[in-house]
Amino acid sequence: MKDTGPETFLRFDNVKKSYDQKNLVVKGFDMDVRDGEFITLLGPSGSGKTTVLMMLAGFESVTSGDIAIAGKSINKTAPNKRNIGMVFQNYALFPHMTVAENLAYPLKVRKLPKAQVRDRVAEYLDLVELSEFGDRRPGQLSGGQRQRVALARAMIFEPTLILMDEPLGALDKNLREQMQFEITRLHKQMGFTVIYVTHDQTEALSMSSRIAVFNDGIVQQCAPPAELYEHPANAFVAEFIGENNFIPGTVITRDATSAKVQTDGGTIVAQAAEGLTEGSACRVSIRPEKLFIPPTNHDYDNALTVRFNTRIYVGDFIRYYFKLTDGTDIIVKVLNDLSAPDFDNGAEAQLLWLASDCIAFPAG
Numbered sequence: 338m339k340d341t342g343p344e345t346f347l348r349f350d351n352v353k354k355s356y357d358q359k360n361l362v363v364k365g366f367d368m369d370v371r372d373g374e375f376i377t378l379l380g381p382s383g384s385g386k387t388t389v390l391m392m393l394a395g396f397e398s399v400t401s402g403d404i405a406i407a408g409k410s411i412n413k414t415a416p417n418k419r420n421i422g423m424v425f426q427n428y429a430l431f432p433h434m435t436v437a438e439n440l441a442y443p444l445k446v447r448k449l450p451k452a453q454v455r456d457r458v459a460e461y462l463d464l465v466e467l468s469e470f471g472d473r474r475p476g477q478l479s480g481g482q483r484q485r486v487a488l489a490r491a492m493i494f495e496p497t498l499i500l501m502d503e504p505l506g507a508l509d510k511n512l513r514e515q516m517q518f519e520i521t522r523l524h525k526q527m528g529f530t531v532i533y534v535t536h537d538q539t540e541a542l543s544m545s546s547r548i549a550v551f552n553d554g555i556v557q558q559c560a561p562p563a564e565l566y567e568h569p570a571n572a573f574v575a576e577f578i579g580e581n582n583f584i585p586g587t588v589i590t591r592d593a594t595s596a597k598v599q600t601d602g603g604t605i606v607a608q609a610a611e612g613l614t615e616g617s618a619c620r621v622s623i624r625p626e627k628l629f630i631p632p633t634n635h636d637y638d639n640a641l642t643v644r645f646n647t648r649i650y651v652g653d654f655i656r657y658y659f660k661l662t663d664g665t666d667i668i669v670k671v672l673n674d675l676s677a678p679d680f681d682n683g684a685e686a687q688l689l690w691l692a693s694d695c696i697a698f699p700a701g
Contacts, residue, residue, distance in 0.1 A: 346372035346530055347393075347498065352402035354388050362388050364554040365402070375524055375531045377541040380551030381577070389551075390500055390534050395419055406497060419498075422491030426503040428483045430475040436486050437462070437471035443494045461489040464523070481512045485519065492527065501533045505540065513537075517544055538578055542566065550574050571610065572698040575622040582628075582667050584621040584641070588697065591615055596697045601663040602641040607697040618700035625670040627694040630657070630678055630686065637689035643667055645680035659686065 347370035354363040363385045370376055378386035391397040393404055395416030403410050411419055423429075430439050437458050444454045462468045465485040475483050484504060491499050501520075505513045521544050524531055535541055541548045542562045549559040550573075558570040569575035576583070586600035596609040598621055607621050629635050643659035646666075655677050657669040669688060671677050680686060 344372065345369040346374075346407060347532075348403075348405045349389070350403045350405070352389070352392065352404060353400045354385075354392060354397065355400045358400075361400075362554050363392075366556060368549060368556075368559060370530065370532070373528045373530055374546045375521075375533065375544060377533045377535060377545040377548045378551060379535060379538060379541045379548050379577075381536060384551035385554040386534050386549075386551045387502060390502055390532060393498075393532060394421060394423060394500055420494075420496050422494070422496040422499040424484075424487050424491045424499065424501045424504045426506040428475065428487045428507075430483060430486060430490070432475055435472050435474055436467065436478070439475070439486060440490050440493050443490060447494060457493055461493045464492075464526075465489045465519070479512075480508050481515055484508065484516055488520065488523065492523070492529065496529070498530050498532065501531060503535055504533075505535075505537070513540070520544065542578070550577060552577075569622070569696065572620060572622065575696065575698065580625055580668065580670075582623050582625060584623065584661070584665060584667070585663070585700070586619055586621055586697070588613055588615050588617050588619050595692060598697050600641065601661040601665065602643060603639075605639040605641065605695070606692040607639075607695040608693065610696055610698045612699045613697055614699075619697045620700055621695050621697045623690060623695040625656070625668045627690050628667075628669045629689045630669060630671065631689060633689060635689070636691070638692040639690050639695070641667075641688045643686055643688055645682065645684045645686055647682070648679070659688065 349366050349368045352363060352366040353361055355361050366389055378389055380386045388397060392399050395414065399412050403412060405411065440458045440461055441454050444457060462471055465488060467482060467485055470478065470482065475486065505516050508516060517540060545562055547559055547561055548565055550557045550565065552573050558565060558574045565574060565578050569578060575581050584600050586598040589597040589599050591609045591613055594609060596607055596613055598605050598607055598619060605621060613619060629637065643661060646658040646660055649656045652673065654673055655671050657671065659667040659669065661667065667688065
């Protein structure tokens with residue numbers, strides 16, 4: 338496994354991309370990636386994340402700016418000279434070749450000796466736990482097995498970097514979860530650097546060192562998963578990452594870190610986001626699992642009056658639906674245990690939570 342120091346391995350410097358020389362698809366992307374990091378580019382369709390990956394791979398040209406690996410610009414380097422491995426959603430395996438032949442192909446192209454090719458194929462088949470499947474063709478494998486072959490083929494020539502473009506998109510839920518674990522295991526074991534593209538926030542949160550959240554060609558926030566979830570930089574990140582409630586209100590007062598907000602259900606205190614001004618409209622963001630329904634032993638700063646609508650049994654938790662009198666929906670997630678309360682339809686209730694668990698963002 339490589340020694341992953343703090344130095345920058347991959348650098349994007351004000352990278353922009355336009356297909357028509359008028360409209361920018363990527364609007365100035367900056368990022369330093371350390372050796373051995375697992376970076377996920379996350380965002381909705383058309384947000385620019387895949388375009389960044391294609392420029393890094395060399396399949397798309399850079400309109401302006403620079404991409405450098407180990408301090409050397411690769412803008413004009415041909416794709417096959419960048420020493421980058423790629424894993425695609427559709428596997429991109431050769432159907433007429435066996436699994437072993439698929440793994441051997443990138444080594445033969447690089448003219449490695451036959452004995453070394455044979456030994457490395459055996460090593461990587463064992464690494465992805467497919468030692469018994471070397472003689473099979475891709476069509477004889479399950480989706481998860483084919484994706485493991487694709488992973489092994491991307492790693493086998495020991496590239497400086499591995500790119501993954503929606504690699505789990507074609508798999509069902511159980512297989513996706515298994516492959517998330519598999520990719521994470523291989524990353525930790527081998528120490529390679531990964532740039533991973535997905536629109537699936539669960540994948541991003543569970544696998545990444547850091548996540549860059551894209552929207553409209555701009556990175557809204559780049560941070561470790563816990564920081565993104567707990568301290569989103571703006572309302573888009575708060576809404577895109579995980580489930581969230583947004584309570585409309587008006588800012589009464591604010592200081593350097595917090596704001597007092599008047600809402601339809603009462604006055605609440607929240608963390609204050611940038612751009613928030615006294616007297617302005619705002620939206621208070623609060624996660625469903627951060628809300629408590631009395632009676633509770635938890636300390637709290639805020640109490641909001643709501644009316645019960647319905648509750649849904651999900652298995653490990655119960656999802657409650659409440660409404661403010663202005664019609665705003667409020668969702669609460671409560672662990673499925675004996676303390677989970679029940680209400681009559683339309684009954685008034687209170688929700689409690691900490692000021693540190695909510696953020697007031699400017700409206701709009």
